[in-house]
Amino acid sequence: MKGVYVGFRLGGEAYAVPVEHVLEIATFRDVTRVPGAQPALIGVWNLRGRILTVIDLALVLGVESSGRAKYLLVVEIDGRRAGLAVDGVRDVEYLDAAAEFADSDLLLAAVTADDALIGILDLAQLVEVLERGLS
Amino acid sequence: MSDRSAEFLQIFRDESNLRLDRMTDALLALETGNAATDTVDSLFRDAHSIKGGAGMLELNAVHTLADAVEDVLARARKTQSFPVELADPLLRATDRLRAQVAGTADGGDDLVDELGRAQAAFVAVSPAPAVVPVNGPGEVTVEVERRTLRVPARQIDQLLESVGEAIVHQRGLEYQLDGVAEERPQVGEELDVVERLLDDLKVTAIEMRTLPLSSIVGPLPRMFRDLALAAGKEADLVVIGERTPLDRVILETLADLLGHLLRNAVGHGLETPEERRLLGKAPRGHVELRAEQRGGFVDIVVSDDGRGVTAATLEQARQEGGSLVDILARPGYSTAGTVTALSGRGVGLDVVKTRAESFGGSIEVRSEPGAGTTVVLKLPLALSLLSVLLVERGANVFGVPLPAIQEVVTVEETRSLEGRAEIRWRDRSVPLFDIAALVGATVPDLRAGAPALILTVGGRRAAASCDALLGEEEVVVKQLGSWVGRSPYLGAAILGDGRIALLLEPAALVRGPRTLSTGPSLDARAGQKVLVVEDSFTVRELQRSILEAAGYRVVTARDGNDALAILARDAEVALVLTDVDMPELDGLGLTRAIRGRESLAALPVIVVTSQGGDDDRRLGIEAGADAYMTKQSFDQRTLLDTIERLIGPR
Numbered sequence: 072m073k074g075v076y077v078g079f080r081l082g083g084e085a086y087a088v089p090v091e092h093v094l095e096i097a098t099f100r101d102v103t104r105v106p107g108a109q110p111a112l113i114g115v116w117n118l119r120g121r122i123l124t125v126i127d128l129a130l131v132l133g134v135e136s137s138g139r140a141k142y143l144l145v146v147e148i149d150g151r152r153a154g155l156a157v158d159g160v161r162d163v164e165y166l167d168a169a170a171e172f173a174d175s176d177l178l179l180a181a182v183t184a185d186d187a188l189i190g191i192l193d194l195a196q197l198v199e200v201l202e203r204g205l206s
Numbered sequence: 207m208s209d210r211s212a213e214f215l216q217i218f219r220d221e222s223n224l225r226l227d228r229m230t231d232a233l234l235a236l237e238t239g240n241a242a243t244d245t246v247d248s249l250f251r252d253a254h255s256i257k258g259g260a261g262m263l264e265l266n267a268v269h270t271l272a273d274a275v276e277d278v279l280a281r282a283r284k285t286q287s288f289p290v291e292l293a294d295p296l297l298r299a300t301d302r303l304r305a306q307v308a309g310t311a312d313g314g315d316d317l318v319d320e321l322g323r324a325q326a327a328f329v330a331v332s333p334a335p336a337v338v339p340v341n342g343p344g345e346v347t348v349e350v351e352r353r354t355l356r357v358p359a360r361q362i363d364q365l366l367e368s369v370g371e372a373i374v375h376q377r378g379l380e381y382q383l384d385g386v387a388e389e390r391p392q393v394g395e396e397l398d399v400v401e402r403l404l405d406d407l408k409v410t411a412i413e414m415r416t417l418p419l420s421s422i423v424g425p426l427p428r429m430f431r432d433l434a435l436a437a438g439k440e441a442d443l444v445v446i447g448e449r450t451p452l453d454r455v456i457l458e459t460l461a462d463l464l465g466h467l468l469r470n471a472v473g474h475g476l477e478t479p480e481e482r483r484l485l486g487k488a489p490r491g492h493v494e495l496r497a498e499q500r501g502g503f504v505d506i507v508v509s510d511d512g513r514g515v516t517a518a519t520l521e522q523a524r525q526e527g528g529s530l531v532d533i534l535a536r537p538g539y540s541t542a543g544t545v546t547a548l549s550g551r552g553v554g555l556d557v558v559k560t561r562a563e564s565f566g567g568s569i570e571v572r573s574e575p576g577a578g579t580t581v582v583l584k585l586p587l588a589l590s591l592l593s594v595l596l597v598e599r600g601a602n603v604f605g606v607p608l609p610a611i612q613e614v615v616t617v618e619e620t621r622s623l624e625g626r627a628e629i630r631w632r633d634r635s636v637p638l639f640d641i642a643a644l645v646g647a648t649v650p651d652l653r654a655g656a657p658a659l660i661l662t663v664g665g666r667r668a669a670a671s672c673d674a675l676l677g678e679e680e681v682v683v684k685q686l687g688s689w690v691g692r693s694p695y696l697g698a699a700i701l702g703d704g705r706i707a708l709l710l711e712p713a714a715l716v717r718g719p720r721t722l723s724t725g726p727s728l729d730a731r732a733g734q735k736v737l738v739v740e741d742s743f744t745v746r747e748l749q750r751s752i753l754e755a756a757g758y759r760v761v762t763a764r765d766g767n768d769a770l771a772i773l774a775r776d777a778e779v780a781l782v783l784t785d786v787d788m789p790e791l792d793g794l795g796l797t798r799a800i801r802g803r804e805s806l807a808a809l810p811v812i813v814v815t816s817q818g819g820d821d822d823r824r825l826g827i828e829a830g831a832d833a834y835m836t837k838q839s840f841d842q843r844t845l846l847d848t849i850e851r852l853i854g855p856r
Contacts, residue, residue: 103698103706104601106647108690115686115698115706120371122684122698122706153689201689203743 078161078189079144082134086157086190087166088146096160097143111201116154118145125154131200132177132190148194153201176200218259222268222307225252227424229300234427237293246288250279256303268306271314274321275299281328289327295320297428357414359454366411366590370682373404377702412588416451419497419506422461423448429465430493433472440479441472441491450497452504453588456565460506460585463558464495467508467581470555475512475579485576487511503567503609504587509580515573529666530571535559558583563713566592566607566683566696568663584609592683594699595659596676596707599641600649603707604672605681605699606659610712613660617652617671629669631660638669639718645694645710661716668716683709733757734853735776739769739784739796740814749783749845756846766791770799773806780853783845786815786822794829801830810852812845 076087077096097118102125104114113125125143129136140156166189170180177200179191232249235241257272275296282288298317305311380387380397387394423445430443452460476482476491483489496507515530523530535556555571558581562569567585586592586607594605595614613631620627620638627638638658642649658671681699686708694714699707736758740746750760761776763769765788773779782800786793793813800806813831815822826834833848 101704103708104647105686105690105695105708106602106642106645107694112689117700117704117706120374120700122686122700124687124689126689151687 073167074165076164076166076191077144078164079142079155079157080159080161081129081132081157082136084134084190085161085187086132086192087164088144088192088194090163092146092148092194094145094147094152097145097154099140099143099156109201113156116143118152118154121152123152123154125156126197126201128155128157131197132175146194148198151198153198215263218263218265219307222256222259223304225256226300226304226307228252230297230424230428233293233297233300234431236288237290237431239290241288246279246282246286250276250283253279256307265306267312267314268303271299271303271306271318274314274318275303278321278325281325285328287328291327292324295324362411362414362454363590366408366415366588367682369404369407369411370590373408374682374700374702376400376404378704381702408591412591413451415454415588417454417457418449419452419457419460420448422457422464423495425461426464426468426495430468430472433469434476434491437472437476438478439472439476439491440489441476441493443468444492444494445496446494447497450499450504451587452497453565453586456585459561463561463583464506464508466555466558468493468495470581471508471510471512471579475510475514477513499587504585506583506585507580508583509578511578514575514578517575520573520575530573531555531559531569532666534571555581563711566709566711568609568712590683591680592696592699592709593678593680594707594709595678596701597641597657597659597672598674598676599672600647602645602647603676603701603705604641604645605679605707605709606661606670606715607696607709607712608678610661610663610715611659612662612667614675615658615660615669617654617656617658617669629658631669634667636660636667636669637718638671639715641670641672641710641715644670644715644718645708661712663712663716666716668718670715681707681709733759734780735759735761735778736849737761737763737769737772737776737779737782739763739766739782739788739793741765741785741788745785752845753783753849758849765789766793766796766799769796773800773809779809781810781812781849783812783814783849786813786826794825797826797829797831812848812852 075090077090077093078085078087080086102114102116105112108114111127111131113127116123116125123143123145128134129140136158140158142157142160143154144157144160145152145154164184166182166184168182168184170182170191171188173179173181173190175190177193177196179193181188181190183189229249229252232241232245236245253272253276257269257276260266260268260272278292278296282292295317299314299321302311302314302317306314376397380401383393383397387397426445427443430441434441471493472491476493477485477487479489482491491510491512493508493510496505496509498505498507515534519533520530523533526533535558559569562583562585565585567583569584570582571579572582573579592605593608595608595611597604597606615629615631617629617638620629621635628635629638630636640652652671652673656671656673657675658669660669661667679701681701683697683699686695686698694711696709696711699709701707733756736753738746738749738753738760740749740762741764746762746764750762753760759778761772761779763772766784767790769782769784770791773782782796784793784796791799793815797811797813800809800811810832811830812833812835813826813829814835815826823834832852835844835848
């Protein structure tokens with residue numbers, strides 16, 4: 072698991088996504104709720120004239136979150152964009168660590184860096200799950 | 207193939223299609239005796255040019271068939287006669303040529319032979335005395351508009367999208383600069399100029415994105431003729447308003463929709479010539495296709511002077527709330543007593559309705575017993591732009607397409623009937639819904655005297671109440687994306703102040719609030735486990751939410767194989783609810799597989815199908831299903847009762 076990642080916090084846990092999928096990091100505000108949509112979808116956001124779907128990542132991952140996301144991680148995979156609601160952003164970091172087994176469909180792997188366990192998010196899988204509707 | 211020859215091929219295709227369209231029209235005119243004097247000449251020239259081009263490009267099959275067509279026409283030209291029985295094989299030859307040119311067919315020998323034999327028809331006709339060729343072959347050029355550019359459609363879509371965005375941002379600027387513009391008039395003037403220019407740009411871009419209805423009408427007279435012939439009907443099709451512009455994307459599906467409507471008109475609407483005579487009508491039926499632009503929308507009207515619906519159907523519609531469309535579009539409904547090959551049983555109208563609504567349009571049916579049927583499709587002029595009324599409810603702004611709104615009223619007094627709220631409007635009772643309830647939002651109650659929109663969609667009427675009206679606006683429709691899941695939304699739009707308005711589908715509004723819970727209920731973990739097998743995401747999630755709301759636990763599978771894999775590892779599944787039509791292993795196969803396994807043989811299976819035929823029921827029972835439901839009679843009560851009967855509550 073060698074590469075450059077954007078690390079972020081969700082509840083008390085640490086996660087990361089490959090930097091090439093991250094378009095920008097925005098402050099979480101003015102999200103328009105979409106009543107009736109699947110629970111994993113917090114709402115939609117006006118990203119400079121484009122409609123961005125905002126995902127409750129904590130709910131998808133089953134993480135106990137603080138309930139107040141502070142940032143939106145705008146990611147793109149296979150031409151699809153989404154805003155992931157996260158509690159904190161740790162910065163861009165170079166990770167070079169042995170991949171450990173991750174017991175989740177949504178994680179590519181888990182790595183240990185600076186004594187902390189970091190889950191590497193599988194964005195393709197996340198898209199797949201959202202497409203299906205969260206079970 | 208080099209770029210150069212690919213380019214030639216494309217030019218040849220475009221040109222040939224133009225010529226084939228003209229040939230089809232000419233042949234139909236000859237067949238009905240409405241041809242101009244030079245029709246045969248023009249046919250001959252078109253066939254000749256297609257042959258020539260095909261020869262150059264070494265498209266041998268096209269060349270051979272065009273040659274055979276040219277032969278027949280040369281003879282007709284020489285004898286100055288056109289035996290009417292030639293029209294049919296020649297029409298079929300033009301169809302084949304079109305397919306060959308498109309690359310979807312290659313052989314044509316059968317038609318070449320047939321055309322050769324058909325020449326016998328000339329023998330019976332005495333040759334005309336003299337023939338003066340008007341035009342030598344090969345001298346015809348297609349009328350090419352020199353100042354026309356060929357632009358990929360995608361670029362035009364991009365242009366309109368960008369113009370739409372620019373308009374949104376111009377409004378945003380206007381909003382931000384509101385105070386400044388008051389102090390400095392020049393700012394306001396500049397903003398006005400930009401607004402006007404953007405509006406011009408928008409109109410031009412829409413014009414580029416739209417095409418006249420005539421671009422798809424071409425094959426319809428031919429199809430209509432074949433339909434009438436096959437159904438033993440005599441009928442004329444009249445097309446009015448061929449130059450009406452329509453969105454390119456809508457046009458792509460409109461040809462199919464018109465096909466459905468014409469099929470219905472011929473198959474169900476029109477009577478046979480004998481019947482018509484007995485009824486005192488002209489033996490030839492009359493079907494009209496009319497298109498007309500009204501503001502940002504286009505009305506497409508298909509009407510016939512046939513038998514119309516029965517008085518009983520009208521009465522049923524009146525009792526159910528006035529919507530003839532809903533009854534006629536119901537699967538299994540047919541106005542003809544018998545199902546013919548021509549018209550599916552109401553399936554056609556159902557498709558038309560769904561598509562029209564997905565474009566933000568609507569459909570309405572009017573019919574009088576004995577006097578005919580009229581179907582009105584109302585479609586937006588440009589798919590990406592929509593005129594809406596913006597309303598506020600709770601924290602959300604919603605946009606409701608203007609054509610659905612009949613009037614805006616103030617809710618002074620509500621009454622309740624069978625527990626449902628109603629208001630009086632023009633001496634009628636109209637069901638009243640809160641927009642928040644319609645979309646499933648949790649918000650504070652409405653204040654007294656709140657505004658309500660009187661909506662009419664497909665003959666069904668309802669009033670939708672909200673907190674406040676914000677005004678009319680033309681918005682750029684953006685997709686919400688598939689992640690939103692089943693929802694009453696057409697899309698979303700970004701407003702001048704940067705807020706996002708959710709655009710509501712009018713049909714969903716008049717249907718009333720969803721009675722289902724939208725998310726899994728929290729106590730769902732306690733109940734028995736049901737396996738839902740269904741390939742459609744929407745249906746699957748609908749069934750899941752019904753079951754979870756009733757306290758069952760739900761696992762889902764996308765086809766029979768998927769389901770068997772789950773059953774193999776999850777012994778908790780107490781019941782299987784399966785669709786029939788699925789890829790890979792279908793529902794009947796799954797049922798048989800379950801019955802064939804010792805450990806599963808006693809597992810209750812409910813089969814759900816989209817068709818309600820006795821055959822399906824029989825097949826379902828034979829396969830070993832315990833219960834059988836059709837999607838059209840699918841309501842949550844029946845489903846839950848059936849499940850409870852089979853495995854008990856939760």
